[in-house]
Amino acid sequence: MSPRPKIALDRNTILQAAGELADRMGIQEVTLANVAKNLGIRPPSLYNHFDGLGGLRKELAIYGLTKLYEEMAQSAIGVSGDQALLAISTAYVNFARKHPGVYEATLFAPDMDAEEVQSAGAKIVTLSVRVLHSYELEGDRALHAVRGLRSILHGFSSLEQKGGFKLALDLNESLEIIIKAFINGMKEN
Amino acid sequence: MSPRPKIALDRNTILQAAGELADRMGIQEVTLANVAKNLGIRPPSLYNHFDGLGGLRKELAIYGLTKLYEEMAQSAIGVSGDQALLAISTAYVNFARKHPGVYEATLFAPDMDAEEVQSAGAKIVTLSVRVLHSYELEGDRALHAVRGLRSILHGFSSLEQKGGFKLALDLNESLEIIIKAFINGMKEN
DNA sequence: TTGATAAAACTAATATCATTAGTTAAAATA
DNA sequence: TATTTTAACTAATGATATTAGTTTTATCAA
Numbered sequence: 001m002s003p004r005p006k007i008a009l010d011r012n013t014i015l016q017a018a019g020e021l022a023d024r025m026g027i028q029e030v031t032l033a034n035v036a037k038n039l040g041i042r043p044p045s046l047y048n049h050f051d052g053l054g055g056l057r058k059e060l061a062i063y064g065l066t067k068l069y070e071e072m073a074q075s076a077i078g079v080s081g082d083q084a085l086l087a088i089s090t091a092y093v094n095f096a097r098k099h100p101g102v103y104e105a106t107l108f109a110p111d112m113d114a115e116e117v118q119s120a121g122a123k124i125v126t127l128s129v130r131v132l133h134s135y136e137l138e139g140d141r142a143l144h145a146v147r148g149l150r151s152i153l154h155g156f157s158s159l160e161q162k163g164g165f166k167l168a169l170d171l172n173e174s175l176e177i178i179i180k181a182f183i184n185g186m187k188e189n
Numbered sequence: 190m191s192p193r194p195k196i197a198l199d200r201n202t203i204l205q206a207a208g209e210l211a212d213r214m215g216i217q218e219v220t221l222a223n224v225a226k227n228l229g230i231r232p233p234s235l236y237n238h239f240d241g242l243g244g245l246r247k248e249l250a251i252y253g254l255t256k257l258y259e260e261m262a263q264s265a266i267g268v269s270g271d272q273a274l275l276a277i278s279t280a281y282v283n284f285a286r287k288h289p290g291v292y293e294a295t296l297f298a299p300d301m302d303a304e305e306v307q308s309a310g311a312k313i314v315t316l317s318v319r320v321l322h323s324y325e326l327e328g329d330r331a332l333h334a335v336r337g338l339r340s341i342l343h344g345f346s347s348l349e350q351k352g353g354f355k356l357a358l359d360l361n362e363s364l365e366i367i368i369k370a371f372i373n374g375m376k377e378n
Numbered sequence: 379t380t381g382a383t384a385a386a387a388c389t390a391a392t393a394t395c396a397t398t399a400g401t402t403a404a405a406a407t408a
Numbered sequence: 409t410a411t412t413t414t415a416a417c418t419a420a421t422g423a424t425a426t427t428a429g430t431t432t433t434a435t436c437a438a
Binding site: 379380381382383384385386387388389390391392393394395396397398399400401402403404405406407408 | 413420423424436
Binding site: 192234237 | 413416
């Protein structure tokens with residue numbers, strides 16, 4: 001490919017390639033060299049689109065958070081209460097299952113504190129708050145509940161992905177039991 | 190340092206240096222180059238002790254899991270029930286707080302499936318099972334409970350470390366509420 | 379339409395890694 | 409005391425990210 005081709009790559013095409021690479025080979029294989037090879041260009045050319053490897057990974061994290069949010073939001077349409085809670089929970093872990101590399105990228109963001117990363121993650125928090133709202137947890141207790149839910153979902157997904165759950169025990173059943181136990185425990189008191 | 194010095198480095202000294210480096214600078218800074226520099230030797234010399242960078246990181250993971258287990262086990266001595274559960278839970282998150290890099294290493298093990306990594310992690314699971322035993326969860330429900338507890342502890346620690354919890358809400362209070370809610374919810378049914 | 383600008387690729391070069399091969403000197407052992 | 413093993417070393421290789429500077433072409437303004 002010569003300088004300034006007719007159809008140039010755009011950020012989204014590159015992120016998609018990086019995402020597929022991540023899902024297929026793991027986040028550690030998302031290098032400028034590999035991404036460039038998959039796109040048929042040379043590594044330095046990627047600097048025209050991203051601020052180096054760190055920038056690419058940061059964008060991949062935002063890309064992943066956005067997609068994760070969308071799937072969670074979709075799953076919660078038209079349902080409420082326990083159904084909604086289970087819906088967004090399974091949407092969350094299913095996303096991590098289908099896109100292990102991209103999910104991993106959402107955690108590895110070089111600068112987690114970057115404005116864009118934060119706001120992409122905040123939408124997921126807001127959605128969770130809304131779903132938990134129907135349980136009528138008052139004040140701080142609702143916020144603690146969101147922390148708990150996030151902890152469960154991230155911890156569960158992460159451990160499942162890392163092969164942490166070895167027992168021959170259905171994973172979806174585990175998740176449902178865990179979520180229900182947690183929310184029932186939060187409702188009391 | 191010349192060939193075959195009077196006092197040679199041993200694995201533990203190297204792991205300690207790697208651990209400090211990880212806690213101070215992050216796991217991504219645990220490179221053979223950096224570890225060697227901190228020890229005053231040349232990178233290739235590390236191959237006399239570990240199977241490359243992957244081997245070093247794997248050993249660091251086992252080192253971390255062992256230390257984590259020890260602190261959890263210590264915290265549970267002489268207590269039972271809710272007290273024991275909260276004790277091991279706070280021991281877990283406090284370990285992650287005090288040793289963020291080493292904790293991170295326990296998850297990044299290049300081959301999580303390696304025998305030694307598995308067995309080091311299994312001890313923590315066994316300890317959790319023992320602590321949860323007093324709640325008289327029958328059969329599979331006890332196993333689901335262990336998965337839930339691990340998910341909460343790992344998810345909470347990981348999110349706290351990554352700066353995921355932004356609200357001005359006491360973290361220890363969150364943890365206690367979450368754990369209690371979960372275990373209370375598990376007891377019912 | 380044409381000329382200037384900007385974009386998006388490129389090549390070349392540098393620095394930092396991990397890793398391998400082979401070497402050396404001193405400790406450990408027989 | 410002679411041999412072996414150990415734990416450091418140097419040197420070299422290959423992969424990586426990154427920077428600098430170049431080139432071609434699309435885009436845009438006059």
